[in-house]
Amino acid sequence: MAGRGExxxxxxxxxxxxxxxxxxxxxxxxxxDGLEFTDxxxxxxxxxxxxxxxxxxxxxxxxxxxxSRARFIDSVLSGVRGIGTDLSGxxxxxxxxxxxxxxxxxxxxxxxxxxxxxxGKIDFPNLRMAKLRDVAFEGCVLVEADFAGATLExxxxxxxxLARADFSEARMKDVDLRGAAAVDIARGIDRLSxxxxxxxxxxxxxxxxxxxxxxxVE
Numbered sequence: 001m002a003g004r005g006e007x008x009x010x011x012x013x014x015x016x017x018x019x020x021x022x023x024x025x026x027x028x029x030x031x032x033d034g035l036e037f038t039d040x041x042x043x044x045x046x047x048x049x050x051x052x053x054x055x056x057x058x059x060x061x062x063x064x065x066x067x068s069r070a071r072f073i074d075s076v077l078s079g080v081r082g083i084g085t086d087l088s089g090x091x092x093x094x095x096x097x098x099x100x101x102x103x104x105x106x107x108x109x110x111x112x113x114x115x116x117x118x119x120g121k122i123d124f125p126n127l128r129m130a131k132l133r134d135v136a137f138e139g140c141v142l143v144e145a146d147f148a149g150a151t152l153e154x155x156x157x158x159x160x161x162l163a164r165a166d167f168s169e170a171r172m173k174d175v176d177l178r179g180a181a182a183v184d185i186a187r188g189i190d191r192l193s194x195x196x197x198x199x200x201x202x203x204x205x206x207x208x209x210x211x212x213x214x215x216x217v218e
Contacts, residue, residue, distance in 0.1 A: 006174045008154040009134045010114050013076050013096045016054055026050065026065075043082070062102070100140075148188070157183075167191045177201060 018036040026047035036056045043063040047070055055075040062082030069089045081101040089109045100120040108128040112135050121141040129149045139159045148168040155172075158179035167188030175195040177183055183201055185192075189208045197205070210217050 006154050007176070008136045008156045010116050010136045011094065013074055013094060015056055015074070015076060018054075018056055068106075144186070152194075 016034055018034055021032070021035040021037045021040075026042060026045045028046050028048045028050065030047055030050040032050065032055055033053045034055070036058070037060055038058045039060065041061040042065045043061050044065065046066040048066050049069045050067070051071045051073070052075050053073045055072070057075070057077045057080060059079040059081075062080055062085040064084045064086070065082060066086045067090055068086050070087070071091045072093070072095050073091075074094045076096045076098065077100065078096075078098040079100070080097075082105075083103045085102060085105045087110055088106045090107065091111045091113075092115050093111075093113045095112075095115045097115065097117045098119055100117070100122060102120075102125070103123040105122060105125045107130055108126050110127070110130045112130065112132045114134045115132075116136045116138060117140050118138045119140055121143070122145070123143040125142065125145050127145060127147050127150050130147070131151045132155050133151075133153045135152075135155045137155075137157045137160045141161045141163070142165065143163045144165070145162065146166045147170045148166050149170065150167075151171045152175050153173045154175075156176045156179065160180050161182045162177075162180055163182070163184050164186040165184065165188075166186055168191065170188055170191045172191065172194030177195055178198040178201070180201070183197070183204065185205065185208055189205065189212050207217060
């Protein structure tokens with residue numbers, strides 16, 4: 001296992017004075033700057049390829065919302081909720097995601113840089129082939145997160161629950177799992193090179209390590 005290494009570099013998002021958005025439905029390739037979206041229902045709307053700069057998205061519904069290849073920069077997503085939100089290929093840079101309640105979010109191929117995910121619960125997030133750099137997960141629950149083929153660099157998990165995570169073919173550098181409240185890895189236990197875990201976590205993961213090398217424990 002790696003030593004402590006470098007910690008995630010994440011700064012707090014400081015928003016300027018925002019204007020309330022009253023422009024109706026989102027638009028593909030839309031350009032949204034300095035806006036606050038509150039209690040909007042974006043269900044089944046498409047903002048594919050849109051850009052959100054210095055924006056706050058608060059308590060908005062994202063059921064099957066298409067945000068593929070969208071860019072979120074210096075923005076806050078707070079209390080968002082939805083099933084099947086499509087963020088495939090999206091880019092999140094200098095973003096805070098707070099108390100999100102998402103299920104089946106599609107983030108495959110997404111790029112997350114200097115992102116904080118704080119609180120909330122995300123079920124079955126698809127992060128296959130995603131790139132995470134300077135990302136902090138804090139006090140959240142991730143159920144069956146799929147990191148297969150993803151690249152994780154300077155990623156921390158503090159007071160988080162990782163339930164049946166899949167790290168198959170993932171690549172890690174300076175990933176710190178020691179602060180996690182619970183770590184359950186369903187697949188990819190052999191991909192933890194580049195991560196640091198605690199002695200207690202090592203004992204909890206011992207059966208998975210043994211199974212990986214073909215050792216039967218009785």
